[in-house]
Amino acid sequence: MNNKKLPPISEISVAILTLVIAGGVYLASHLPNHVSLIPTALLVSLAGVLVLFNLYLISRIPNFAWAKFFLVAKWTLLAYGVIAGTLEYIFIKDGTRGSVLVLMSSALLIFAINLPIHFGFTVARYAD
Amino acid sequence: MTHTQAAPTKSDFKIVPTAALPAVVIVFICLIVAVATNRLWALDFFHVVGGGLWTAIDLFLGFVIGPIIGNMSIPARMEFSKKFMPKMLLLMPTLVIMTLASGWQLARHEGFILSSDKHHSWVVASMIVVGAMAIIALGFLEPANIGVLFELKKEHPNGEVIGRLMKRFLYTAGLTGAMQVATLIIMTRIATL
Numbered sequence: 001m002n003n004k005k006l007p008p009i010s011e012i013s014v015a016i017l018t019l020v021i022a023g024g025v026y027l028a029s030h031l032p033n034h035v036s037l038i039p040t041a042l043l044v045s046l047a048g049v050l051v052l053f054n055l056y057l058i059s060r061i062p063n064f065a066w067a068k069f070f071l072v073a074k075w076t077l078l079a080y081g082v083i084a085g086t087l088e089y090i091f092i093k094d095g096t097r098g099s100v101l102v103l104m105s106s107a108l109l110i111f112a113i114n115l116p117i118h119f120g121f122t123v124a125r126y127a128d
Numbered sequence: 129m130t131h132t133q134a135a136p137t138k139s140d141f142k143i144v145p146t147a148a149l150p151a152v153v154i155v156f157i158c159l160i161v162a163v164a165t166n167r168l169w170a171l172d173f174f175h176v177v178g179g180g181l182w183t184a185i186d187l188f189l190g191f192v193i194g195p196i197i198g199n200m201s202i203p204a205r206m207e208f209s210k211k212f213m214p215k216m217l218l219l220m221p222t223l224v225i226m227t228l229a230s231g232w233q234l235a236r237h238e239g240f241i242l243s244s245d246k247h248h249s250w251v252v253a254s255m256i257v258v259g260a261m262a263i264i265a266l267g268f269l270e271p272a273n274i275g276v277l278f279e280l281k282k283e284h285p286n287g288e289v290i291g292r293l294m295k296r297f298l299y300t301a302g303l304t305g306a307m308q309v310a311t312l313i314i315m316t317r318i319a320t321l
Contacts, residue, residue, distance in 0.1 A: 014267035021259040028232075029252040033243055072274065075144070083225050086156070090163055090229055094236055115266060122271035123278045126289050 006125060007057040012050055013118035019047040020107045020114070027103065031096075040103050047110045054117055065127030073120035077112065084112040141210045143277045145218060152222050159226055163233050171234045178226030179315070183308045185220070190305025194298040202287045205294055206280055213277050220265070228258065240318065247318050254314045261304050261311075269304065272297040 023043035027035070058064065091104050162170035197205055231254075234240075240247040272293040279285050279293070 010267075010271070014263065017263050017267050021262055025252075025255045025259045028241070029255060030243070031241055068278070072278070079221065082156070083221065086160065086225060086229055089160070090233060093163065094233075118267070119271050119274050122275045126275060126279060126286070128282065 006061065009054050009057055009121045010118060012054050012057075013114055013121070016047045016050045016054070016110065016114045017118075019043045019050070020111050023047075024104070024107050027100065031100075037099055037103055040107075044103060044107050044110065047114070048106070051110055051114055051117070054114075058117070058121060065124040068127040069120040069124035071120075072123045073116035076116040076119045080112045080115045084108040141214065141280070143214055143217070143274075143281065145214045148215075148218050152218055155222055155226060159229055163229060166233065166237060168234075168237060171230045171237060174226050174230035175234050178223050178230065179311075182220070182223040182227050183311060185223070186301065186305045186308045188305075190298075190302035190308075194301050194305075197294065198298055202291055206285065206287075206290060209276050209290070209294065210280050213273050216273055217270075217277070220270075224262075224265070247321055250314050250318045250321070254311065254318070257307055257310050257314065261307050264300050264304055264307075269297055269300040272300070 020043070023040040026043075027037075027040045058069075088105060088108055091101060096104060158170075159174055162174055197208060200208065232241075235247075235251055238247075239245050240251045242248060245251075275293045276290055276297065279289050
């Protein structure tokens with residue numbers, strides 16, 4: 001599979017990561033002041049759409065090594081799920097509530113879903 | 129043996145060093161206790177120890193180990209990678225979450241994240257640098273690490289794929305190493321303001 005022209009799934013994953021981190025840094029740098037949530041909401045929404053688009057692109061790859069993909073993706077999901085869960089706990093413990101918490105949680109969820117796709121694809125593309 | 133088809137290698141290594149997992153679990157439990165109790169010493173300990181190790185390893189990897197590996201033959205790189213990469217797979221994410229979680233909590237504890245605080249602009253600068261490093265590490269470095277390990281697990285690893293992924297690993301390690309210099313400047317500024 002590694003010699004075939006593949007869709008830009010890794011590049012899109014990096015773009016998703018950039019959007020989520022940019023949204024998180026924007027929001028975190030303004031806490032605890034009241035700040036417009038629109039920029040972060042736009043960035044996180046776009047990241048969410050790109051995750052779905054990435055999954056669609058992977059599903060269209062012929063003879064894709066799904067077994068390898070899921071093998072890597074499930075363990076990555078566990079590892080980064082724990083990390084995202086730890087960060088979520090910290091935000092809740094610090095009293096983050098309402099729309100800010102929803103946005104932060106969405107960003108963490110996208111973060112935890114995007115990385116398994118990215119890592120799983122990186123391994124599966126070189127599978128025999 | 130060519131660069132595209134390396135000699136069959138013994139693939140008797142573990143991609144994830146499971147023996148080290150209990151240590152990771154203990155670190156996570158201690159970190160959560162430190163955050164839950166909000167004790168200044170514990171938060172400072174995790175931030176200083178995690179950040180110090182993260183920075184030092186990135187610099188050492190980027191500027192010392194990296195150039196050495198870059199000059200090794202493909203089989204030597206493969207042998208080195210089999211022993212080195214699994215350890216990095218557990219070590220680096222653990223150090224990163226240790227540093228970031230305790231750092232955030234510490235900044236809240238000390239009031240550094242308040243926009244009225246004199247440290248605030250430096251804290252925001254550190255967030256931007258860490259964000260950029262996270263994009264490089266999670267977007268390029270870590271997938272290359274995992275890709276190399278899976279390639280090495282094959283009966284006939286592809287030397288070209290390993291070479292390409294290792295090159296990516298080493299370049300990005302050098303880049304994050306260089307960015308760690310910015311972290312050192314920011315953190316020492318915050319500590320002495």
